Amino acid sequence: MKTTDEQIDKIxxxxxxxxxxxxxxxxxxxxxxxxxxxxxxxxxxxxYILTLVVSFIIFGVFVxxxxxxxxxxxxxxxxxxxxxxxxxxxxxxxxxxxxxxEMHTNRLIREIKRLELQxxxxxx
Numbered sequence: 001m002k003t004t005d006e007q008i009d010k011i012x013x014x015x016x017x018x019x020x021x022x023x024x025x026x027x028x029x030x031x032x033x034x035x036x037x038x039x040x041x042x043x044x045x046x047x048y049i050l051t052l053v054v055s056f057i058i059f060g061v062f063v064x065x066x067x068x069x070x071x072x073x074x075x076x077x078x079x080x081x082x083x084x085x086x087x088x089x090x091x092x093x094x095x096x097x098x099x100x101x102e103m104h105t106n107r108l109i110r111e112i113k114r115l116e117l118q119x120x121x122x123x124x
Contacts, residue, residue, distance in 0.1 A: 038103070038106055039099055039106065040052075048099070051095050052099075055091075055092050055096070059088070059089075059092050061084065061088045062088035062092065065084045065085035066081075066085045069082050
């Protein structure tokens with residue numbers, strides 16, 4: 001018997017109580033924007049906000065060093081500003097990768113909860 005995701009969702013909705021059905025609807029697919037903003041919820045939101053602020057500060061350092069790199073008159077200054085600019089852009093990329101991994105973790109947790117709910121509803 002082949003069933004689509006929509007048919008499975010309909011069967012699960014029929015088997016669940018009203019509160020459980022509302023919770024199940026919250027576990028659905030999220031857009032990229034919802035996933036990005038979802039990282040800033042929960043018990044670690046202060047850490048995520050702090051890393052976002054630090055990321056913006058480090059990006060500002062990158063812009064400043066890039067400008068100074070092109071305005072530098074000797075090679076020693078160019079190497080210093082270029083090295084700091086390289087370090088800062090790599091740091092920003094690392095923070096962004098960490099945020100993407102957290103988004104992925106949240107998505108996996110949501111899918112596990114959805115599976116748990118499907119298993120619980122099929123045992124009724």
